[in-house]
Amino acid sequence: MxxxxxxxxxxxxxxxxxxxxxxxxxxxxxxxxxxxxxxxxxxxxxxxxxxxxxxxxxxxxxxxxxxxxxxxxxxxxxxxxxxxxxxxxxxxxxxxxxxxxxxxxxxxxxxxxxxxxxxxxxxxxxxxxxxxxxxxxxxxxxxxxxxxxxxxxxxxxxxxxxxxxxxxxxxxxxxxxxxxxxxxxxFVPRLPQAVARIDATSALVSLVAVLGVVFALQQGPEYAWAPWIWGVLLVGAVAFAVFVWLQRRTGEGALVPPALFAHHNFRLGIVAVSTLGFAVYSVNLPIMLYLQQGAGLSPQAAGFMLVPMGVLSVLLAPMAGRLTDRLPPGLISRAGFLALISGMVLFAAFMHLAAPVPLFLLPIVLLGAANALAWSPNSAITMRDLPVRLTGAGSGVYNTSRQVGAVLGAAALGAVMQTGEGTVSLGAAMGTAMLVPVGLLAVGLLAVSRFRAD
The missing domain is CATH 1.20.1250.20 (MFS general substrate transporter like domains)
Structure with missing residues (x-):
């Protein structure tokens, strides 16, 4: 390109x-x-x-x-x-x-x-x-x-x-x-504009669609999924359908040009980042609840337990990025998704078994490595072959997919944790919550496994 x-x-x-x-x-x-x-x-x-x-x-x-x-x-x-x-x-x-x-x-x-x-x-x-x-x-x-x-x-x-x-x-x-x-x-250069106009109707409808879906999912548990919350979600879903229809009819000014999805790696990367958002942004809550209330650690000690996750992610991400430039597409991403799935499953097993606290360092390390190996390769491969006129639209779709995935993940894990509360042990409730993202991560793994060198 x-x-x-x-x-x-x-x-x-x-x-x-x-x-x-x-x-x-x-x-x-x-x-x-x-x-x-x-x-x-x-x-x-x-x-x-x-x-x-x-x-x-x-x-x-x-x-x-x-x-x-x-x-x-x-x-x-x-x-x-x-x-x-x-x-x-x-x-x-x-x-x-x-x-x-x-x-x-x-x-x-x-x-x-x-x-x-x-x-x-x-x-x-x-x-x-x-x-x-x-x-x-x-x-x-x-x-x-x-x-x-x-x-x-x-x-x-x-x-x-x-x-x-x-x-x-x-x-x-x-x-x-x-x-x-x-x-x-x-330091950032001025770059030529890529499109001459944006369809204002599409922009307005997209705001209604995303607002309806995100607000309903974010606030649904807070309001015990009252009927009006379902009404807001329905408005968002209808607006989304209208938005898709508008994009097919609008020309160059489309907010999400259909041409984006003609790119094989972009389509797959959007699926993958949605599953990453679903999994990664919500799992810290069950982990911290279990370490403090189940394992009896202080908030400070529980926080220190997660430090290796952050350190590994920071140290390995640049290396993962360099390897993405040199290796076949998807190779690093597959390793990241496999590590993420393995870490989730281990967390769930250790929580159910009330395993000794030091054992939790193993899934913590896996999640740290997974963050480095999954995020940056997925971003690079998804976006790097888009033409200049589509980069802004592609970035908007990519970031929106990640954020909506995160909201869905928070709602799903929250629902599972609340359902298990009082009916099973804390370890069983939090362990079950850790398994919720695994099925979606398997979909993400399948997506990145199909990346190809365009």
Whole structure:
């Protein structure tokens, strides 16, 4: 595929600049989660209100991704990224001075929108500034930075909340945001726009579709799946059907051009990333619940148990990326999915058997290696053969698929854990929850096994 590649030195500087924004947006959940108890006390918030401090960010982050990915194609990924970073940083600054919980929730919604403008652009930029034979390596670095947020988030959050207070968590974003704005403005090149227009009707219908599905799945357990939640889900499903119909009728301005799915590896990669999102983003809850309530570890000791997972993911991701550039497509991805399935099954078995705590290090190590071997190769192979005019749309679809998979996974595991609570032992309930993603991961394994060299 002909690309808009730049010099090797500038492409790596651009990647470093983009990684600052990635670190910020992915750090948010683990960073803010640490501050929620203090926010609740200081702002006299109800439990439901404090949950919405996190939930509304996830909602406004996930829902517009299809649109924000395509905006990069229309107005330039660099410009949309800078706009998103400015919005994210200003909203974070305002959050630090929020006088009430209602103001904080509203400002978090704005911050999530900023994150949504940022998130799809780097994947598109990487595919346009790196030649095909170096994209796996670049994605490996990208994934290592993403993996590091799970390590640093609780540590940084704990230090800031414990020494300064919860407002410092939001102030922490401000200097990082300014650094990101400067670096992206300085090092990321202006790239030609890929499309002349975007169909506004498709954009509006996509927002209704994703909002309906994500909101219903995210809030369904909170409201005990009341009839109105099913109504919201039905509206989202109908809007999705209308959206698909619109994409087939719309020409160049389609939000999700049907031409995307003519690419074999893209189709398979979307399936694979959905299963990864389903599995990886939700399993920490049953693991932490079991280690603390089942195995009797303190929160600190349980947190330290997971450190090898993060360390391995960070260390192995760049290596996995380099190997993806050199080995047949899917080889590294298969190893990652197999390690992920094995780790889940071992966790389930050890929980059911109430195994000694040191044995849990084996599945923890497997999950750490799996994260490195599954994520960056899948991103590189899925995106690297798309033509320039489709990179923004492809990035939007890829990120949306991951986020919807994550919401589905959280809902499914939450339902299984709640069903088992009080009827079976904690180990049996959490162990059964760990098995929920295995069937879908098998589908992901089948998908990556069919990657081919186009």
């Amino acid at each position: 002909p690309g808009n590649t730049v010099s090797r030195e500038r492409s790596w500087r651009a990647l470093a600049a983009l990684c600052v924004g990635l670190f910020m947006t992915l750090l948010d959940q683990s960073l803010v989660a640490v501050a929620l108890p203090q926010i609740r006390r200081d702002l006299d918030a109800t439990l439901n209100q404090v949950v919405w401090v996190s939930a509304v960010y996830l909602l406004t982050f996930a829902v517009p991704l299809l649109v924000t990915g395509r905006l990069g194609d229309r107005f330039g990924q660099r410009r949309v990224y800078l706009t998103g970073m400015a919005l994210f940083t200003l909203a974070a600054l305002a959050c630090a001075f929020a006088p009430t919980i209602e103001w904080l929730i509203a400002l978090r919604a704005v911050q999530g929108l900023g994150g949504s403008l940022i998130n799809p652009q780097p994947l598109s930029i990487i595919n346009r500034i790196f030649p095909r034979e170096r994209r796996g390596t670049a994605m490996g670095v990208w994934s290592a930075v993403a993996g590091s947020t799970g390590l640093f988030g609780p540590v940084i959050g704990g230090l800031l909340v414990g020494t300064v207070g919860w407002r410092a968590v939001f102030l922490f974003y401000v200097p990082l945001g300014l650094v990101s704005l400067f670096m992206v403005h300085r």
